[in-house]
Amino acid sequence: MSLSGSIALVTGATQGIGRATALRLAEDGAHVVCADIQPTDGTVEEIGNAGGSGESVWLDVRSADAWSKATSAVREKHGRIDHLANVAGVVNLLSEDTVVGLTEEAWQQVIDTDLKGPWLGMRAVIPGMIDTGGGRIVNISSLAALRGLPNLASYTAAKAGVAGLTRQAAYEYAKHNILINAIAPGTIDTPILADITEEMRRANADAHMIRRLGDPAEIASMAAYFFREGSFLTGLTYPVDGGWSSKGNF
Template sequence: MTVAFVTGATQGIGRATAERVAADGVHVVCADIQETATTVKAIEAAGGTAEAVSLDVRSASAWEEAVSGVLERHGRIDFLANVAGVVNMVSEDTVVGLTEEGWDYVIDTDLKGPWLGMRAVIPGMIDSGGGRIVNISSLAALRGLPNLAAYSAAKGGVAALTRQAAYEYGPHNILVNAIAPGTIDTPILGDITPEMKEANAAAHIIKRLGRPEEIASMVAYLFREGSFLTGLTYPVDGGWSAKGNY
């Protein structure tokens, strides 16, 4: 049995990823700080297999407990998708307006979380002969965007960490890549106005917001295909990164 561990699986890109990977016949461990029973039920209703795991990605001990449990039950983790992430809801997210609390809130989830996940999973991948890891970065890692200082730093760190881990663990047949989504229509956009959504859609060459399943399909490709790809961050952004202006 092939096993994938997906964080942030309650909603948005994480849930879409869990459902997409399960549709390929992979057993999915749906991990989130919130309950993931709804995601598991949806996967099972579609004929797949999944299980729910409670996980705070900021906690090293939580990662160790979750991963050791999966290894005890299944003997392996073949794929890891580090999807869980937040934006700064604590303070303004500019260099001057950012607070230490706001910085820590974003960095701990969006950058420390993927590091802890890779640290927990890679030893087992080495023991089993290899694996695939996909980290979710952001277009904010590649372009300067307003009011996203901590978020940009975290997602830029994800891209850099992805490159380094790919180099370090490539000899163990572990391929590590990242995806940089454009603006995706997920619950994280729930509080923005229709005008803001329109502005975000207009930034893309494809004049709409992305869908979670479009990111999930890229994760699935990097898991099951992509055998000569590692260490890179792939924009899935409706062409936004190809534009010469915002």
């Protein structure tokens, strides 16, 4: 199924998984609204150079007012939003990320972006999707929601919340033809990993059964599947993790 003629909003579209998702949805025919707190001009330019259709919108996913303004502008211009990819996310760089070592500031920063952001996004687009007869939403969770991983307390809490919220919202809005799923990536080679050591990079790669880091385009391809195909799928949190979630402790 082509996405031709559809309107897709992708958060975190400046880099990493968000950028890859925007590029893939544009390749599949959607007009992609590239949303981020940072400029998305480079992503939009790349979409255009490849023959696709896209535009930029400023969006702080932590702000209900920003969501209202961004989605209202898109609906005023295009009449609807068919697809939402909630990709924007952060990790805790402000403190140790253990239950004991976390600071309240660090906790709030991660929860506001990684959990509150997807909630606000769904709240902003679902009423319009109901009015136009349906839509599809993909949220980005994490393998950290499925496995215990070190020094990721706030991140794990947020991403597990995304998985739970995805299930609940999928149940609530299936009757309106709105399908809502999540993806749980393994360790993906994004700019978040830019400062890690080569030893850490190898350790992250070896955690997967497919012993390498994932590529953002591989997460984007799963998002595209949920948007393009996936007509009998909702409420899932689907691991795209190189087999990590199926791996034993050896």
